[in-house]
Amino acid sequence: MNIKNKFFLAPMAGVNDIAFRLLCRKYGADIVMTEMISVNALSRNNKATLKLAETVKEEKPIGIQLFGTRLDAYKKSIDIIEDNFDFIDINLGCPAPKVMKQGSGSALLKRPTKIKELISFVVENSKKPISGKIRIADNSKDTIKTAKIVEESNASFLIIHGRTVNQGYSGNINYDEIKKIKENVSIPVVGNGDIKDRETLEKMKQTGVDSFMVGRAAIGNPLIFTELKKNKTLEIDKKIKVLYEYYELGKKINCYDFNRLKFLSLAVMKNFHGATEYRRKISLSKNFEDWNKIINHFS
């Protein structure tokens, strides 16, 4: 899989259903990903978890993101999912307390030996390329150490969200640290964090990373990939049309969820005159019919 100069859709729990991923692919994402999926639950054949791991061939190339620490659970999970995905990413950066409490996600950043064991095991037990998604550590030495360990474990590439665990999802992206990572490893590096327009994309490009990963800017706006690639800002009515497409597609492939449609539309109804009032009304809407009445004149 060539991952140079590509735009990735970031893994996002509660957001990346199949309809959303298909629209991101249609509007310019080169590679999409599932949300993080627990290997413990997957290896037990948990029904809801198996649903999260469903995919369709039209969205390829697609990576599945796994989290957990048990090697036996990784082995079983790989057997279940690997034929359907183009790569497997290991979550080493999730700061959610319920994930960290199990020793997974960003809790692993403090255990380099475990990272090595885990990624090496997945590499040995899978035919597909493996990546690791990490965060910046509190100091450069540890950041570089983690990145090198991912490389030494024979991962095919590295994804870096340019914030520390303590920063969560706010505060500045540390472009200097991303640049240092890129200078210190020879596997491709995917830069992630706050890419939302030409200016922020340019800042990420300056770090020298090979590819770019977009998360929140895509929520409600799969057209962000077109905007970034073509360096233009699209009108709100075009974005609303894509929300209708999302609704239709969700119905067609049986993954429609009104609350998710509502969540995505709240994210996109911003930065235009009257947006606050639209958001207030959308928040109060109870079903598709209510929602449609509020925004159908845009489409």
Ligand SMILES: Cc1cc2nc3c(=O)[nH]c(=O)nc-3n(C[C@H](O)[C@H](O)[C@H](O)COP(=O)(O)O)c2cc1C
């Ligand atoms: C709603 C939401 C869910 C997320 N879920 C995941 C996840 O499942 N796995 C993961 O590695 N990161 C997850 N993230 C983090 C994103 O993948 C990404 O690293 C982060 O949002 C920074 O990129 P951005 O500034 O482009 O949003 C999530 C972020 C958001 C906002």
